């Protein structure tokens with residue numbers, strides 16, 4: 001997510017001079033993209049996902065209103081801020097643009113200082129909105145995704161898996177004897193350990209579509225779209241080994257002298273019929289079983305029973 005760094009502005013105008021003037025004006029502060037008609041504006045918007053579009057209203061073939069409608073209809077571009085910049089200077093024209101969802105309206109001939117001020121204001125609002133969205137999706141302590149974010153992504157990925165007949169793997173990972181850890185080393189040390197576990201989990205997930213979220217206190221959920229059981233189990237086992245390899249001392253643990261985790265996982269095969277909650281419950285049951293069988297292990301529910309292994313090698 002682009003929370004820092006140069007923001008991108010797309011200028012869409014069929015008039016070459018206008019495009020050039022705006023580009024020269026904006027270039028010192030922003031990355032500028034140019035489009036000479038509505039079709040190009042849509043193509044550039046989808047490909048580059050700019051932070052803001054300065055959109056001429058009157059263009060041949062596809063006018064600015066049509067471009068805005070198409071942007072709003074596509075989930076990817078629906079929230080891009082748009083400022084109309086137009087020779088139609090009547091208040092009614094401005095009102096139409098704003099009612100359609102434009103963030104602002106600038107009449108031509110434009111004043112350069114005013115354009116810069118309005119662009120800066122819109123881009124500041126874009127930054128603030130992104131920051132709020134980011135904060136709403138992230139767990140403050142671990143910086144993993146939070147449960148709300150997980151719920152959203154899980155539902156989407158589950159539907160995608162059903163649609164495409166591709167597997168979906170899910171694992172629940174829980175720190176062993178964490179109550180004793182807190183009791184022995186104190187809550188701030190517990191928080192530090194949780195953060196270290198979260199970092200190891202994030203480092204162990206390689207694919208862009210994978211998601212790790214803090215599900216509860218010391219429980220992390222891992223979602224691996226398009227990943228078969230054996231592969232997913234390998235990833236989770238490697239993460240569990242990496243956590244043990246951190247050698248976070250845990251004298252009060254009944255399992256090992258260092259902090260360990262247990263995990264339960266399940267995979268929805270491409271042809272599987274399970275609901276979201278059934279898949280989740282299957283992983284949860286195996287986590288419970290892993291705890292019961294002595295902790296510090298990964299259990300996976302898969303078609304082949306031989307896939308169930310103990311990750312106790314690192315204890």
Ligand SMILES: Nc1nc2c(ncn2[C@@H]2O[C@H](COP(=O)(O)OP(=O)(O)OP(=O)(O)O)[C@@H](O)[C@H]2O)c(=O)[nH]1
Pocket residue numbers: 141174175176177178179180182186187188189190191194216217218291295
């Ligand atoms: N430091 C810290 N501790 C937390 C946080 N969230 C949950 N915990 C602690 O995690 C502990 C979880 O304890 P239990 O559910 O009994 O599990 P456990 O001691 O890990 O035992 P097993 O899971 O059976 O191995 C509780 O003591 C919680 O207070 C947190 O954000 N920070």
